[in-house]
Amino acid sequence: xxxxxxxxxxxxxxxxxxxxxxxxxxxxxxxxxxxxxxxxxxxxxxxxxxxxxxxxxxxxxxxxxxxxxxxxxxxxxxxxxxxxxxxxxxxxxxxxx
Amino acid sequence: xxxxxxxxxxxxxxxxxxxxxxxxxxxxxxxxxxxxxxxxxxxxxxxxxxxxxxxxxxxxxxxxxxxxxxxxxxxxxxxxxxxxxxxxxxxxxxxxxxxxxxxxxxxxxxxxxxxxxxxxxxxxxxxxxxxxxxxxxxxxxxxxxxxxxxxxxxxxxxxxxxxxxxxxxxxxxxxxxxxxxxxxxxxxxxxxxxxxxxxxxxxxxxxxxxxxxxxxxxxxxxxxxxxxxxxxxxxxxxxxxxxxxxxxxxxxxxxxxxxxxxxxxxxxxxxxxxxxxxxxxxxxxxxxxxxxxxxxxxxxxxxxxxxxxxxxxxxxxxxxxxxxxxxxxxxxxxxxxxxxxxxxxxxxxxxxxxxxxxxxxxxxxxxxxxxxxxxxxxxxxxxxxxxxxxxxxxxxxxxxxxxxxxxxxxxxxxxxxxxxxxxxxxxxxxxxxxxxxxxxxxxxxxxxxxxxxxxxxxxxxxxxxxxxxxxxxxxxxxxxxxx
Ligand SMILES: [Zn+2]
Numbered sequence: 001x002x003x004x005x006x007x008x009x010x011x012x013x014x015x016x017x018x019x020x021x022x023x024x025x026x027x028x029x030x031x032x033x034x035x036x037x038x039x040x041x042x043x044x045x046x047x048x049x050x051x052x053x054x055x056x057x058x059x060x061x062x063x064x065x066x067x068x069x070x071x072x073x074x075x076x077x078x079x080x081x082x083x084x085x086x087x088x089x090x091x092x093x094x095x096x097x
Numbered sequence: 098x099x100x101x102x103x104x105x106x107x108x109x110x111x112x113x114x115x116x117x118x119x120x121x122x123x124x125x126x127x128x129x130x131x132x133x134x135x136x137x138x139x140x141x142x143x144x145x146x147x148x149x150x151x152x153x154x155x156x157x158x159x160x161x162x163x164x165x166x167x168x169x170x171x172x173x174x175x176x177x178x179x180x181x182x183x184x185x186x187x188x189x190x191x192x193x194x195x196x197x198x199x200x201x202x203x204x205x206x207x208x209x210x211x212x213x214x215x216x217x218x219x220x221x222x223x224x225x226x227x228x229x230x231x232x233x234x235x236x237x238x239x240x241x242x243x244x245x246x247x248x249x250x251x252x253x254x255x256x257x258x259x260x261x262x263x264x265x266x267x268x269x270x271x272x273x274x275x276x277x278x279x280x281x282x283x284x285x286x287x288x289x290x291x292x293x294x295x296x297x298x299x300x301x302x303x304x305x306x307x308x309x310x311x312x313x314x315x316x317x318x319x320x321x322x323x324x325x326x327x328x329x330x331x332x333x334x335x336x337x338x339x340x341x342x343x344x345x346x347x348x349x350x351x352x353x354x355x356x357x358x359x360x361x362x363x364x365x366x367x368x369x370x371x372x373x374x375x376x377x378x379x380x381x382x383x384x385x386x387x388x389x390x391x392x393x394x395x396x397x398x399x400x401x402x403x404x405x406x407x408x409x410x411x412x413x414x415x416x417x418x419x420x421x422x423x424x425x426x427x428x429x430x431x432x433x434x435x436x437x438x439x440x441x442x443x444x445x446x447x448x449x450x451x452x453x454x455x456x457x458x459x460x461x462x463x464x465x466x467x468x469x470x471x472x473x474x475x476x477x478x479x480x481x482x483x484x485x486x487x488x489x490x491x492x493x494x495x496x497x498x499x500x501x502x503x504x505x506x507x508x509x510x511x512x513x514x515x516x517x518x519x520x521x522x523x524x525x526x527x528x529x530x531x532x533x534x535x536x537x538x539x540x541x542x543x544x545x546x547x548x549x550x551x552x553x554x555x556x557x558x559x560x561x562x563x564x565x566x567x568x569x570x571x572x573x574x575x576x577x578x579x580x
Contacts, residue, residue, distance in 0.1 A: 014372060016188050053181055053377045060384040062159035065123050068130035070144050077140060079150070086139045087237065087244035090190045 169206025
């Protein structure tokens with residue numbers, strides 16, 4: 001697979017990153033190397049092999065439906081750079097998710 | 098029934114598919130043990146897991162999985178034996194992990210259906226999938242900045258996706274009402290619309306009648322009233338037909354419905370399709386849903402609205418419409434059933450419940466669960482009327498008090514002295530007096546004017562302040578007039 005400037009720009013856009021010209025060039029080279037490395041896997045015959053979702057066979061552990069209260073709301077809110085009352089405050093965002 | 102819009106050249110039909118998000122009634126969140134209570138202080142119900150602090154790991158809520166399986170089974174779905182959670186990535190402050198845990202290609206339930214009935218026509222609406230996912234937080238946009246409340250973040254939701262089988266706003270509404278009924282019967286959700294515990298997105302397109310391919314669809318986001326969904330779909334379909342008639346084309350976009358202005362408005366359109374980059378969540382291992390667990394959950398599903406409706410028609414002789422109204426809410430259906438079991442004519446009880454009781458409660462904007470009146474009291478009221486102890490009219494007059502105070506009807510009518518006078522010896526002197534005081538009417542009646550009898554009955558009723566049994570008065574009057 002050929003990694004182009006457009007591919008990188010699109011991925012940067014998804015990640016909400018701005019890249020300058022130099023960074024973009026660097027990223028195209030870097031990502032091309034990674035993709036080529038991983039592409040090696042395409043040579044492995046996988047017919048009849050079930051997709052692996054998790055490498056380790058683990059049993060899922062579930063929790064029961066009893067509430068655990070957070071004791072210290074101020075400590076929770078104190079982790080954030082900014083708060084307003086008991087809300088977290090972030091720079092104004094517009095538009096829809 | 099298809100909703101068809103006429104135009105000069107072509108007739109169009111509307112095609113609708115719905116995606117419904119329903120909050121599950123668990124006490125705790127999907128991946129942590131924070132409370133799901135509505136209306137608490139902002140961020141009071143958060144912890145390092147639902148705040149996405151580094152190093153924390155999600156732990157799946159077993160009850161939420163059980164509820165989702167129960168809902169999927171009640172909607173006729175097959176339950177996947179192997180299932181997993183996937184990350185749906187997007188950046189927005191309502192989602193601290195920058196991804197939502199959802200289910201992409203292995204939903205818990207698939208291939209279900211809901212039966213609806215619109216204008217007497219029955220229809221099966223296919224359900225493509227039911228999956229589990231977590232809710233996002235709530236944002237408040239202010240001048241100073243955006244405020245984030247993550248109490249809702251991580252609350253378990255099920256998403257129910259229908260096939261594009263609906264053909265009008267009315268059908269969409271019937272589908273939602275049935276869906277709500279099924280979910281509240283199973284108890285997996287309180288389905289409180291005003292708290293946003295059921296939200297609906299609608300995919301709407303139009304196509305010329307006879308065309309088998311779908312037209313370009315638009316998505317109307319985040320509606321939380323049934324009437325809003327119905328109106329939004331009707332409006333959007335009409336808008337699309339108008340665009341096509343004028344030679345234009347429908348743009349694939351997301352729109353929102355402005356209920357006050359009754360229009361849908363395009364939301365900021367994205368330059369390209371959103372890519373959520375789904376991939377399996379490595380923190381939660383895939384899991385197996387055992388058949389034994391599915392069977393256990395299946396056996397806990399109560400009689401559902403359609404079954405109960407059919408039974409009410411067969412067992413109590415109710416009309417399809419009446420049985421439908423009485424079974425749409427489980428609490429109402431239970432109230433009816435308890436009243437019938439306490440005695441009295443099932444049809445009469447149905448009438449009293451639907452017309453008088455619901456009429457009164459609707460005026461006060463109350464549900465059947467919010468009145469202290471007991472089902473046995475409604476049964477007693479109907480029996481008192483059947484036995485001629487009170488008239489239907491008096492019954493209607495005491496019902497509001499029953500609904501307010503929760504007192505038994507007999508207590509109220511005895512206290513107010515409203516018991517009908519059945520006793521001939523009590524009525525005869527009154528009838529004699531009325532005959533004496535109204536010679537003209539008596540003469541009219543004897544001259545063949547039947548209407549005069551009604552007037553005389555009315556006079557007796559007036560004398561007894563409405564407490565006489567009109568039928569008995571009629572008999573006694575006729576006897577007196579003929580003598
Ligand atoms: Zn939490």
